[in-house]
Amino acid sequence: MGLQALVVILLITNIALFFFLWRSVNHSQSKESDGPGELVHDNMLMQRELQDFSDEMFEKLDIRISGLQKLIKEADDRISTLDSMDLPKIARDQARREAAEARQANNVNNRTNSGGGQNQRRTAILSLARKGMSSELIAQEVGMGRGEVEFILNIEKQRKG
Numbered sequence: 001m002g003l004q005a006l007v008v009i010l011l012i013t014n015i016a017l018f019f020f021l022w023r024s025v026n027h028s029q030s031k032e033s034d035g036p037g038e039l040v041h042d043n044m045l046m047q048r049e050l051q052d053f054s055d056e057m058f059e060k061l062d063i064r065i066s067g068l069q070k071l072i073k074e075a076d077d078r079i080s081t082l083d084s085m086d087l088p089k090i091a092r093d094q095a096r097r098e099a100a101e102a103r104q105a106n107n108v109n110n111r112t113n114s115g116g117g118q119n120q121r122r123t124a125i126l127s128l129a130r131k132g133m134s135s136e137l138i139a140q141e142v143g144m145g146r147g148e149v150e151f152i153l154n155i156e157k158q159r160k161g
Contacts, residue, residue, distance in 0.1 A: 003061055007054045014050060018043045095131045099124060099141030125152050 021039045121142050128138045135153060139146040 003057050010050050014046050095133050
């Protein structure tokens with residue numbers, strides 16, 4: 001749209017220049033020249049130059065538009081790839097892996113130190129809750145009852161609240 005406005009402005013300028021030159025030729029009758037014929041020829045040359053310039057600008061604009069369309073297509077392809085991924089499932093799987101690792105570490109610590117296991121379970125429960133897992137899934141992962149897990153989560157909320 002800006003390029004079209006530029007072309008219109010250049011055309012108006014060209015016409016104004018033609019009238020200015022034509023008027024100056026009519027006012028200076030002391031000089032003998034070819035008169036308006038020469039001005040018309042100059043005007044036609046200017047119009048050709050203006051047309052060449054506008055054609056060149058349109059070509060550049062078309063190149064940029066096609067480049068932008070390519071970028072938009074690439075972005076759409078990336079978005080569709082991301083949309084097709086099941087990100088919540090990936091996060092759930094990662095949380096389950098971490099819970100299994102915590103359970104394994106908890107079992108090792110329970111064998112060596114019977115008092116420390118409760119603290120590690122609490123840490124695992126809070127970690128899984130921060131990742132958005134439900135209390136039911138957390139209970140399955142840490143090997144506790146759902147009520148126990150909810151009790152620990154409520155105590156933590158009260159402690160922070």
